[in-house]
Amino acid sequence: MKFINRQLLEYGLDPTWAHYLSGVLMILFIALICIVANFITKKVIIKIITRIVTKTKYQWDNMLLERKVFRRLSHIVPAIIIHRFSTTFPNYEHLIQMGANTYIIIVSLMVLSGILNAINDMYQTYEVSKTRPIKGYIQVVKIIVITFGVILIIANLMGKSPLLLLSGIGALSAVLMLIFKDSLLGLVAGVQLTSNDMVRVGDWIEMPKYGADGDVIDISLVTVKVQNFDKTITTIPSYAMISDSFINWRGMQSSGGRRIKRSLFIDTASISFCTEEMIEKFKQIQLLSNYITNREQEIAEYNIKHEINRDNPVNGRALTNIGVFRAYISNYLQQHSGINQNMTLMVRQLAPTEHGLPLEIYAFTNDVRWAVYETTQADIFDHLFAVAQEFGLRLFQNPSGHDVKTILTEAKEDGITSEEENVKINKSYAN
Numbered sequence: 001m002k003f004i005n006r007q008l009l010e011y012g013l014d015p016t017w018a019h020y021l022s023g024v025l026m027i028l029f030i031a032l033i034c035i036v037a038n039f040i041t042k043k044v045i046i047k048i049i050t051r052i053v054t055k056t057k058y059q060w061d062n063m064l065l066e067r068k069v070f071r072r073l074s075h076i077v078p079a080i081i082i083h084r085f086s087t088t089f090p091n092y093e094h095l096i097q098m099g100a101n102t103y104i105i106i107v108s109l110m111v112l113s114g115i116l117n118a119i120n121d122m123y124q125t126y127e128v129s130k131t132r133p134i135k136g137y138i139q140v141v142k143i144i145v146i147t148f149g150v151i152l153i154i155a156n157l158m159g160k161s162p163l164l165l166l167s168g169i170g171a172l173s174a175v176l177m178l179i180f181k182d183s184l185l186g187l188v189a190g191v192q193l194t195s196n197d198m199v200r201v202g203d204w205i206e207m208p209k210y211g212a213d214g215d216v217i218d219i220s221l222v223t224v225k226v227q228n229f230d231k232t233i234t235t236i237p238s239y240a241m242i243s244d245s246f247i248n249w250r251g252m253q254s255s256g257g258r259r260i261k262r263s264l265f266i267d268t269a270s271i272s273f274c275t276e277e278m279i280e281k282f283k284q285i286q287l288l289s290n291y292i293t294n295r296e297q298e299i300a301e302y303n304i305k306h307e308i309n310r311d312n313p314v315n316g317r318a319l320t321n322i323g324v325f326r327a328y329i330s331n332y333l334q335q336h337s338g339i340n341q342n343m344t345l346m347v348r349q350l351a352p353t354e355h356g357l358p359l360e361i362y363a364f365t366n367d368v369r370w371a372v373y374e375t376t377q378a379d380i381f382d383h384l385f386a387v388a389q390e391f392g393l394r395l396f397q398n399p400s401g402h403d404v405k406t407i408l409t410e411a412k413e414d415g416i417t418s419e420e421e422n423v424k425i426n427k428s429y430a431n
Contacts, residue, residue, distance in 0.1 A: 026085075026089075034077075034081050038077060041077050049065075059122060064118045066118070066121070069118060072107060072110045072111045073107075073111050080100075080104070086100065098157060102156055105149055105152050106149075106153070108149070113145075116145075119138065120135055129201070130200050135218070135219060135220050135221070136186065136190035136191075137221075139220060139222075185238070186221045186222040186223075186237070187221060189240075189241060193219070193242070198241065199216055199219065199224065200216065200250070201216050201217065202215060203248055205226060205247060206249070207234075207246040209240075210240065212228065212236055214229050215227050221238065222237065223235045223236060223237060223238060224236045253368050257364030257365060259364050260362070260363045260380070263361070264358070264359045264361075264384060265355045265358055266356050266394070267356050267396045268352060270393045271320065271321065272392065273320055274320060279292060279296070279319065282324055282391075287332055288327065288328055292324070295319060299316075299317045299319070302316070302317050303316040322393065325391040325393055326347050326349070326359065328387075328391070329359070329361065330347045332380075332383070332384075333347070336376075338366060339365060343363075344362060344363070346362050346363075347361055347362070348362065355396050356395075361380070
């Protein structure tokens with residue numbers, strides 16, 4: 001700057017104007033150096049680094065490149081040049097250095113943030129990341145780094161030691177806890193979720209309180225993101241996964257079987273003892289032929305042993321159509337290709353209700369995929385609804401408008417009076 005000022009004075013320029021003009025020229029010179037240095041760094045050095053990185057067999061350097069760590073690092077070069085030339089302006093040296101230091105700290109924080117993001121990206125390439133995500137811990141480190149960065153910036157602007165600010169941070173702990181309440185709760189919740197293996201990325205969870213029913217796509221410090229089956233995204237606070245209950249379907253998915261638990265409601269008025277004709281008919285059903293033969297022999301031996309008079313069907317033991325139907329369903333499920341035979345399989349009666357006798361099918365499919373599961377379940381009940389009448393059983397269903405219309409039509413055809421019609425309709429509803 002003195003050289004420039006001297007040259008301007010030699011040209012006969014006024015000393016005052018020479019002083020200001022030399023300052024302006026010096027600023028332009030520094031700016032030109034910064035632009036050239038930044039151009040060389042980004043257009044030459046960064047391109048060379050990019051070529052080297054893309055040719056290596058390692059993935060971590062690609063992650064750093066994708067997170068623009070090297071590009072962010074290049075921004076420090078102009079700041080270092082400005083800091084170096086700050087002595088050129090003695091009156092403003094302190095302010096220039098303070099501004100350059102602040103800029104360097106900010107750029108350094110951006111570089112560290114990019115490095116932490118690259119570490120998380122690299123970790124997610126491993127299978128263990130689905131069971132032990134570290135995104136929450138990365139975010140905690142970011143908060144700590146940013147906090148210290150802000151302290152350094154404040155200390156630099158105030159011209160004080162950072163230790164003085166750190167010593168007084170205890171007084172601000174209550175305020176910081178209030179500001180970072182969700183982050184602290186999320187950190188604790190994240191540690192519990194990870195250590196107890198409560199939820200993983202890819203798990204199907206159900207949390208009705210938050211309207212979540214789908215797959216976990218992200219676990220962070222503060223939130224857990226769930227992509228519902230309708231493709232909407234539900235965001236759940238991490239600490240809510242600890243304080244509230246939710247269903248994780250991972251156990252079902254890993255077990256290899258999905259439960260079927262559905263009932264057929266049998267009209268109790270259609271339940272009866274089996275007649276000889278019915279037994280002979282049932283023997284023609286392949287899934288029942290051995291069962292009927294064995295049960296007939298067992299019942300006959302029991303009745304003979306106890307000298308039971310079978311002239312009345314109430315005495316002794318006898319086959320019932322509901323019992324035979326239950327045996328048929330059990331054998332049918334045991335032969336079904338879509339049912340997992342290594343898991344619980346049973347057909348049971350539940351307590352009778354006003355809708356009839358519930359005959360519950362409790363079994364597991366051998367494919368946990370939703371579409372396959374629903375298809376298998378529908379195929380089974382399609383068959384059972386159609387075959388129930390072959391056993392002399394009626395499935396319960398509340399009378400519809402069509403049923404009432406049919407009754408009225410039949411009543412008119414039979415010449416039944418209005419009062420008799422009402423009695424017939426009431427009997428139909430009672431049944």
